[in-house]
Amino acid sequence: MRDGFLMVISGPSGVGKGTVCEALRAKRDDIKYSISATTRKKRPGEVDGENYYFLSLEEFKEKVKRDEFIEHAKVHNNFYGTPKDYVEENIGKGNIVILEIDVQGALQVKKNFPGAVYIFLLPPNLEELRSRIVKRATEDEETINLRMHNAEKELSFIDKYDYAVVNDEVDDTVYKIECIIEAEKLKATYLGGNK
Numbered sequence: 763m764r765d766g767f768l769m770v771i772s773g774p775s776g777v778g779k780g781t782v783c784e785a786l787r788a789k790r791d792d793i794k795y796s797i798s799a800t801t802r803k804k805r806p807g808e809v810d811g812e813n814y815y816f817l818s819l820e821e822f823k824e825k826v827k828r829d830e831f832i833e834h835a836k837v838h839n840n841f842y843g844t845p846k847d848y849v850e851e852n853i854g855k856g857n858i859v860i861l862e863i864d865v866q867g868a869l870q871v872k873k874n875f876p877g878a879v880y881i882f883l884l885p886p887n888l889e890e891l892r893s894r895i896v897k898r899a900t901e902d903e904e905t906i907n908l909r910m911h912n913a914e915k916e917l918s919f920i921d922k923y924d925y926a927v928v929n930d931e932v933d934d935t936v937y938k939i940e941c942i943i944e945a946e947k948l949k950a951t952y953l954g955g956n957k
């Protein structure tokens with residue numbers, strides 16, 4: 763069986779990465795979602811081991827020391843990391859593993875997984891983005907401003923990605939990402955997988 767591949771999805775806070783990834787997972791059995799570890803506080807409704815592995819700073823640092831992440835980064839004042847075991851196991855099984863990570867993490871992944879596919883999700887416009895974050899109502903004013911500031915910074919990294927998809931309607935975005943997956947599988951260079 764051919765190895766699967768990594769699909770890195772980035773985009774500013776509030777662009778709808780979570781919703782899109784969930785819809786993709788629900789549609790296809792060959793798509794697996796890597797649950798990240800984070801030191802961020804749990805939001806209401808979030809479940810440990812489902813949304814994230816919520817760790818203390820000490821626990822997180824210990825995992826970094828033991829080289830248990832394929833990448834890790836500080837994002838909006840919290841630490842986030844992608845566990846290595848899950849990614850390697852699922853790529854080995856021929857699955858497509860989605861990493862919903864920030865641009866710093868994506869750049870680290872690029873060094874070790876040259877065949878991964880990089881998709882940047884864009885908001886229809888920045889005002890829309892602010893209104894989505896405000897509507898989510900899980901962040902205070904200062905955090906919203908930090909996330910908006912970081913959104914503009916993240917947008918400047920778009921040229922590091924293979925694809926840029928505007929997320930207006932979720933169904934449409936999911937359709938486009940499925941087209942990307944099919945195109946990737948047809949690449950002449952994708953013979954033995956691209957770990």
Ligand code: 5GP
Binds near residue numbers: 773834837843844864
């Ligand atoms: P949130 O706190 O809103 O769940 O996520 C904040 C940001 O952290 C998002 O841009 C998200 O993509 C990013 N993120 C989530 N998990 C990881 C990870 O494992 N590594 C990196 N580098 N970024 C992550």
